[in-house]
Amino acid sequence: VIVAKDAPVQEISRAEFLQHIHHLQEIVRACRLSASACGSDIATDDKVVAESRSAAFFEHWNWLRDTLQSAAKAKQDERIDAMDAAQARLSELQAEAGSTPAPGQLDAEKAQKKAAEVLARPEFRFAAAAQPTWLDRKWAQFWMWFASLFEGARRFGAAVPWLGKFLEWAFFVLAGVGLLLFIRRSFARQQLQIALSSGATQFSAWDREANDWASEAELRAANREWRDAVHCLYWAAIVRLEARRAWRHNPARTPREYVRLLQPGSSQQSALRGLTGIFERVWYGLRDAEPTDYERAKTLFSELSQGKAVSSAGAAS
Secondary structure (H helix, E strand, C coil): CCCCCCCCEEEEEHHHHHHHHHHHHHHHHHHHHCHHHCCCCCCCEEEEECCCCCCEEEECCHHHHHHHHHHHHCCHHHHHHHHHHHHHHHHHHHHHCCCCCCCCHHHHHHHHHHHHHHHCCHHHHHHHHCCCCHHHHHHHHHHHHHHHHHHHHHHHHHHCCHHHHHHHHHHHHHHHHHHHHHHHHHHHHHHHHHHHHHHHHHHHHHHHHHHHHHHHHHHHHHCCCHHHHHHHHHHHHHHHHHHCCCCCCCCCCCHHHHHHHECCCCHHHHHHHHHHHHHHHHHHCCCCCCHHHHHHHHHHHHHHHHCCCCCECCCCC
8 A cells, every 4th residue: 555655654563564454353352242342453554564665554543543433432332343344354464464373363263152152141131140149049949859859869868779660669568558548438328328218218217107197086086086196196106116116116015115225314214204104094995085085195195206316214125
């Protein structure tokens, strides 16, 4: 490049020119990483002379000054592209000046360029700016502890190889036992429901039969058949007491045996004894019954029906 004689230049040797290029490469690398490093402190142009001083050439750095000034205000992607282009031009000048890059220098420059591109991405800028919170640190500690448990289990399993097979069979045995217990409890609940259902059905049938005897007694009384009315009330009372589990059903019992099955001295026994006396007198004694006999029997039947519990001396009999 031919320049005017009055252009501000500095005369340097080829070795000094190569050192100057190396300095400029460092400025370009710094500008590529940060816009604040895009300085333009390149004061003069260079006149490079050979050792014989018979050959010389000029190098003007106006292009680099303008590039650095523009990169300081440009966007990141534009600044990176501009610095890459400037670095390539400086490398060409270095080669033209007779310098051979040191072994691995180009690879290092490529690695630095690639690392700078990766670190310039938004996700890395956010990660560098963000600081872990107290909760993040606690979560990290928890997961490290959790991973240490598995690591300890792995080491223990390697030391005791039969443990895995033992735990596997123990799991299957426990699962089978649990299934059997579940099935057993299910059958027990079903049996209890069936028993309660059949018991409730039986009690309901006895109550209906007692009500039928009582209704028949009312019908006989309406026809002034007092003897039959007392007979119906007596059996209504017997069936009602059976429904309350005072004893087990046994048609072969005598009226006095029913009385003895109740708790001695209880109100139920007294009421049944009075009703039994009226029943035996008018039914087995073949005596005529009076309206007063029916009313008395009806009162005793009501007392037995209204009792919430029946005291029994031999409920199993």
